[in-house]
Amino acid sequence: MRQTEALIVERTVLGPGYYYYRLLCPEIAELAKPGQFIEIKVSSEGTLDPLLSRPISIYRIDRKEGSLAVIFKTVGRGTRRIAELKMGNQVSIFGPVGNGFTLPEETGRIALIAGGIGMPPLFSLAEHYPERDFTLFYGGRSAGDLLGLEAWEKLGVPYRLATDDGSAGFHGLVTALFEKEYEARPFDYMIACGPKPMLRAVQQLAAKYRLPGALSLEAYMACGVGACLGCTCVTTKGYKRVCVDGPVFDISEVAFDE
């Protein structure tokens, strides 16, 4: 884990509320693994509000350039402040944080299941393991919420889309789309990142089909280093810290409430 002033070398608005940033930060890029995240300081130098850094998952790792790319959605004061940063600005970040994805040697056919802004860490994973057999299932509210499809195409990973309003791909839940495909041709491994109801449904599907896999969680965080115990989630082995014990957990390990 390192702290650095990263230079913003690219900023693209991907759609309403969606931003892509490429950050020059060689020390952190050198250490980063897919599934990890960085903490981005939100307040400008000398100000304290918003107070806490925001955890943003890594979308692409480019060690040669020494850069990391992130994609995020503006949901509150913190992410809105990050979105105000321009190309050429510097921003204080630290990372990489978290355990990241670790794939077993044999994974067979892998289903990546992304809900909304849960897509970026799955891209970093797929890019890191070009020899694996991935299929992306990508769900969102509507077509505008499904980002970076060209990059998935370039990567050669087939994708299936699902939207709540039917504006792109399958009209319905991404997990239902997965099930349809699974019945036609099974998968051997599942990895998901997205909103809690989707993750819960993915966990149920994994149990139903007896599939191993992993879930990547998000949580409100304070310290971002594992000290404060603020971001804990409930697991079958008790409370665990999302920041450093996760954000990636075994698919059967996470205990969803209700």
Next chain:
Amino acid sequence: MNESMQVEIAGLTLKNPLLPASGTYGYGREYLPFFTPDLFGAVVTKGVSVTPWVGNPPPRVYETPSGMLNAIGLQNPGVERFIAEALPFLEPYRTPVIVNVVGKTIEDYVAVVERLNDFPVVSGYELNISCPNVKEGGIAFGTQPDCAFQVTAAVRKATRKPLIVKLSPNVTDITAIAKAVEEGGADAVSLINTLLGMAIDIRSRKPVLGNVVGGLSGPAVKPVALRMVYQVYKAISIPIIGMGGICSAADALEFIMAGATAVAIGTGMFHDPMQPQKILDGIREFLKDENIGSIAELKGIAHD
């Protein structure tokens, strides 16, 4: 060369007046990528109880304007694992280690202290009688002067090591509690713990925190904390460790001028993990600029 930063508190000589606030720094290991425990004048550990405590259900933290709410619930592995894991980690460092002690009964506090007394690496204790997030204990001792006196006196009997008592701001008159723990035999007090607060998610119509209520910390509470340090300084004669929203050297200096001998950073470390170093650099710079020989000269100067 660093004498100007040195302070004495509860019989301990600290090389500088900056401590981490209990619960924000774990047992020190997690911040190693940024600095070692030796950065601080003393380390104050996360609370330690007799048996492991699981803590509160999530969500446990939530940002609010210029601050944050937390309801961790004093999750900790218990004193035995603390001895097995945290003490060996802290031992090689030279900075004194103050163990924050939590309990649900007076016997709990005494038991932790008695268990730790024989470890030379433990330089002293901070009794947490002020956590707002644990129903049965903590705060129950910190809101009534007679209870605060009793727990302090009982632990005083159990140890000769320096004894600090951490006070709650969630009381009508914090000076009454401060006087009670002084009378009970405390060597110093630390204040403030967090202010009880809450937030509601208007979409779900429910409280945000799993524990419903939580402790407010950060810059939002600084004026309240500063006022309390100022009041307590006038009421007691033992030293004060001041805390509550300290994020800069100027904040730290304000607390010292209000009467604190030492200060602690908590939430400020979450704002920026390098903030402790910046605060120390800033204090040194201030002393140089103002031609002040020792930080101790500034203690309580705002009262003159």
